[in-house]
Amino acid sequence: MKTHLIIFSKDRTLQLKSLLLSLRHFSDLQEENITVIYVESQGISYAPLIKEFKCKFLRQKVFLFDLIEDISSSGAAYTGFMVDDLIFRDNVSFKDMEKLLDNDRSLDAFCFRMGRNIHCGKQPDFKSNPPFIEWETSPDLGKHWNYFWELSSSFYRTEFVMNYLSKCRIHKERFPNPLEYHFYACMPNSRSSGLAGIYLKLRYPFARRQHKVASYEYSKCFTQGVNLVADLGVERAESFDIKTLHAKMMEGYIADFKNLKDALPESPNAGNKFFKLVKET
Numbered sequence: 109m110k111t112h113l114i115i116f117s118k119d120r121t122l123q124l125k126s127l128l129l130s131l132r133h134f135s136d137l138q139e140e141n142i143t144v145i146y147v148e149s150q151g152i153s154y155a156p157l158i159k160e161f162k163c164k165f166l167r168q169k170v171f172l173f174d175l176i177e178d179i180s181s182s183g184a185a186y187t188g189f190m191v192d193d194l195i196f197r198d199n200v201s202f203k204d205m206e207k208l209l210d211n212d213r214s215l216d217a218f219c220f221r222m223g224r225n226i227h228c229g230k231q232p233d234f235k236s237n238p239p240f241i242e243w244e245t246s247p248d249l250g251k252h253w254n255y256f257w258e259l260s261s262s263f264y265r266t267e268f269v270m271n272y273l274s275k276c277r278i279h280k281e282r283f284p285n286p287l288e289y290h291f292y293a294c295m296p297n298s299r300s301s302g303l304a305g306i307y308l309k310l311r312y313p314f315a316r317r318q319h320k321v322a323s324y325e326y327s328k329c330f331t332q333g334v335n336l337v338a339d340l341g342v343e344r345a346e347s348f349d350i351k352t353l354h355a356k357m358m359e360g361y362i363a364d365f366k367n368l369k370d371a372l373p374e375s376p377n378a379g380n381k382f383f384k385l386v387k388e389t
Contacts, residue, residue, distance in 0.1 A: 109141055110206045111263065112184035114175070116284045117192035118147040121157060122353040122385075123332070126363035128161050129388075130196035133365065134328075137202045139163045143178050145171075152354045171287075172278045179269060188263030191284065194221070196329040197368035205263065208240060208322060215242065216268070216319040221261040223327035225372040228252045242322045252376060256319040257291040259284050260331055260376070331377045332363065361385045 117124045124144065131137055139162035146154050147168050158165045168174055179187055186206060205218050224234070224241065229250025232243035245254045257272070275294045281287045335348050364386040371382045 109136075109138060109202065110185040111137065111141060111188060111202050112179065112182035112186070112266075113137060113142045113188045113190060113263075114178065115142060115144045115163075115190045115192060116146075116259065117144055117154075118283075119149060119152045119350045120192040120335070120353070121152060121154060122357035122361065123195075123334075123363060124154075124192040125157055125160075125357060126365060127190065127192060127194050127196070128157075128163065129362060130329075130365040134196045134198060135200045135202060141184070143182075145174055145178070150351060152350065156358070170278065171282050172273070172276055175287075176270070176273055179266060179273075182266075184266055186263050187266045187269045188218075189259040189261075189284075191260050191331065193332050193334070194261055194329050195332055195363055195365050195368065196220075197365065197371050198326075198328045200324070200328045204239075208237075209263075209265070214320050215322050217256060217262050217264050217321045219258070219262045219321055219323045221327050221329045221331070221376040222252065222321075222323040223325055225326050225374060226252060226376060227374040228376070236325075237322070239325055240322050241325055242320060244318045244320050246318060256321065257288060257295070259288050261329055326372060327376065330371075330373050330375075330382075332380065332383045333377050334380045334383050356385055360388050362388045 115124065115127065124146075128139070128142075131142075132139070142163040144154075144157075144163050144165045145168050146165060148154050154165060154167075164178075166174055166178060186209065200220060209215055209218060224231075229252060230248060232246070232249055232253050234241040234243050243253065245256050247254060272291060272295060276287065276290060281290055335350055335353065362385070364384040367384075368382055371378070373381065
């Protein structure tokens with residue numbers, strides 16, 4: 109397999125376990141092709157997961173260094189990112205994704221949580237390539253369809269990822285959120301406007317500002333934002349606290365992913381709408 113997956117996790121042990129189990133159930137990705145970069149605090153331990161899964165677990169020390177070293181050592185042609193509160197609901201093939209990107213160099217990325225069911229803002233003019241769809245990013249498409257660089261469920265060519273990481277700053281991009289946002293301040297893109305847009309046009313006068321992205325016809329996963337782990341300076345409600353969910357995992361509970369087949373949210377972040385705890389069998 110040519111794909112290496114990095115999952116970012118902080119204190120969300122139950123969600124991470126549920127994501128890994130859903131990948132095991134619905135995908136052909138081997139656990140040996142997955143690295144979990146994790147942060148544990150508040151007495152929450154990842155030891156049970158390290159024992160259960162064959163992934164590489166890397167306790168975060170220096171975020172950017174850890175990331176670059178792991179990607180460099182993987183030798184993979186494609187590098188993808190996920191967050192721990194993502195959950196898969198249907199079958200996916202990473203081998204088919206690799207074949208698609210191998211055969212079309214004009215495709216810049218593949219995203220698992222977008223599809224025709226997502227109705228956030230104006231939808232693109234899709235090109236159908238069953239079982240996939242393709243589109244080009246554009247400023248008039250709004251946040252999700254034009255949000256090319258994202259760390260929740262997307263895959264890129266490794267050389268592209270490494271090129272971007274070389275432009276990141278160790279003292280600034282210290283966790284996934286700023287690593288996501290910084291892209292739009294230092295790379296050619298179609299999202300920036302105002303002074304930032306003028307600056308980027310002058311800095312990259314010949315750069316293509318659209319990106320071509322592919323996904324399945326309908327989204328295969330979504331994020332379940334039921335609790336908070338990053339302080340982003342905005343107030344957000346949470347449905348469960350971190351310690352409660354860790355305790356539930358230790359009691360044998362997981363997020364129910366086997367009954368999500370018909371869950372087709374209109375947003376890539378479904379919140380707690382489909383979140384249900386069940387005893388692992």
